[in-house]
Amino acid sequence: xxxxxxxxxxxxxxxxxxxxxxxxxxxxxxxxxxxxxxxxxxxxxxxxxxxxxxxxxxxxxxxxxxxxxxxxxxxxxxxxxxxxxxxxxxxxxxxxxxxxxxxxxxxxxxxxxxxxxxxxxxxxxxxxxxxxxxxxxxxxxxxxxxxxxxxxxxxxxxxxxxxxxxxxxxxxxxxxxxxxxxxxxxxxxxxxxxxxxxxxxxxxxxxxxxxxxxxxxxxxxxxxxxxxxxxxxxxxxxxxxxxxxxxxxxx
Numbered sequence: 001x002x003x004x005x006x007x008x009x010x011x012x013x014x015x016x017x018x019x020x021x022x023x024x025x026x027x028x029x030x031x032x033x034x035x036x037x038x039x040x041x042x043x044x045x046x047x048x049x050x051x052x053x054x055x056x057x058x059x060x061x062x063x064x065x066x067x068x069x070x071x072x073x074x075x076x077x078x079x080x081x082x083x084x085x086x087x088x089x090x091x092x093x094x095x096x097x098x099x100x101x102x103x104x105x106x107x108x109x110x111x112x113x114x115x116x117x118x119x120x121x122x123x124x125x126x127x128x129x130x131x132x133x134x135x136x137x138x139x140x141x142x143x144x145x146x147x148x149x150x151x152x153x154x155x156x157x158x159x160x161x162x163x164x165x166x167x168x169x170x171x172x173x174x175x176x177x178x179x180x181x182x183x184x185x186x187x188x189x190x191x192x193x194x195x196x197x198x199x200x201x202x203x204x205x206x207x208x209x210x211x212x213x214x215x216x217x218x219x220x221x222x223x224x225x226x227x228x229x230x231x232x233x234x235x236x237x238x239x240x241x242x243x244x245x246x247x248x249x250x251x
Contacts (some may be wrong), residue, residue: 001026001207002064002179007046007056009039016042017053018231024179028207031107031218034228040211043228044068044181047209067177069185071113071144073168075156079165082152086132088174089134095122134174141170144196146189164189173200182210215240 007020016039024030032040045051045056048068058065086093099122102115111119130137142152156164165188172180179248180201186194191232198220201208209226212218218225224237229246234250236243 001028001061002047002066003059004047005057005059007043007053007058009042009051009053010045015231017046017228019056020228020231020233021056022226022233022235023208024207027205027225028209029201029210029222030213030235031222031225032209032228033225033240033243038228039231040228041183044183044209044211047179047181049207061178062119064179065175065177066179066181067172068174068181069169069172071165071183072166075167077155077157079156080153081142081147081156081159081163081170082138084167085138085170085174086134088138089129089131092126092131092134095125095129098122098187099126100137138170138174141173141200142167144158144193144200145170146193166193169197171175176206178206180204180206180208180210182208182212184211184213186212186214192224 001024003021003023005021007017008015009017020043022030032043034040042051046053048066049058099119102111102119102122105115108121126132128136139149139152143149147163147166151159152161156167159167169182169185185197189197194214194217198217201221208221210218210222218240222240224235225240225243227234227243228238234247236246238246
C-alpha cells in the first residue's frame with residue numbers, strides 16, 4: 001500500500017534519517033517508536049508529502065488517501081464538536097446538495113440525458129459513501145471519544161484544547177483515509193475512550209501507523225514496532241513489550 005524506500009534527510013552535520021526503508025501493507029498496524037528527536041514526526045511529514053527528503057522516495061498505491069492526526073487543531077469560532085466532526089463528510093454533503101438541485105429542477109422541467117445520468121451517479125455515490133448514515137455515525141464516534149450528547153452541540157470555543165483534539169481525531173476517523181498516521185492519539189483521552197479507540201482501530205478497514213507511548217494500547221492495536229534510532233529503522237514484528245526485550249538483546 002505504502003512503501004518508504006531509502007529515505008535520507010540531514011540537517012547540517014546531523015543525519016536525522018539514514019536510508020530508512022519499510023512497507024505498510026493493507027490493514028497493517030505498526031507503531032513507530034524511538035526517543036524524542038529521533039525523527040518520528042518528520043518521517044510522518046515525509047510520508048504525507050509535506051516534508052521533502054534528501055534522497056529516497058515514498059511509493060503509494062494509486063489513489064491512496066492518507067490522513068494525519070496533528071498535535072494542534074484549529075476550527076471555525078462558531079463550530080460545535082458535532083459540526084466540526086461532520087466536516088469529514090463535506091464532499092458527500094456537496095453531492096447531496098447537487099442531487100437536491102436536480103430533484104428541484106425535475107419538478108419544474110424535463111431533465112436532459114446528462115442530468116438524468118448525473119442523478120443516478122449522485123444517488124449511487126451517496127449510498128456508497130455513507131451519506132444517509134453520516135449523522136448517526138458522527139454522533140457514535142463522538143460518543144466513543146467521550147462526548148456526552150449535550151457536549152456534542154457545544155461551541156468549541158467553550159471546550160479545552162484536549163477536547164478539541166478529540167474532535168480532530170473524530171473528524172479524521174470519520175474521513176476513513178486508506179492510511180491513518182496517528183501522532184499520540186491517546187493524549188487527552190480517558191481510559192474509557194482509549195478502550196473504545198482500541199476497538200475502533202483493530203477493526204479499521206485501512207492501515208495504521210502510530211506514535212504512542214502507551215504500551216498497553218500499542219500491544220492491543222499493533223502487530224509490530226518500527227524502531228527509529230540513530231537514523232536507522234528496524235522492524236520488530238512483535239508486541240511492544242517483546243520488542244523492548246528483543247531490542248535490548250540486539251544492543
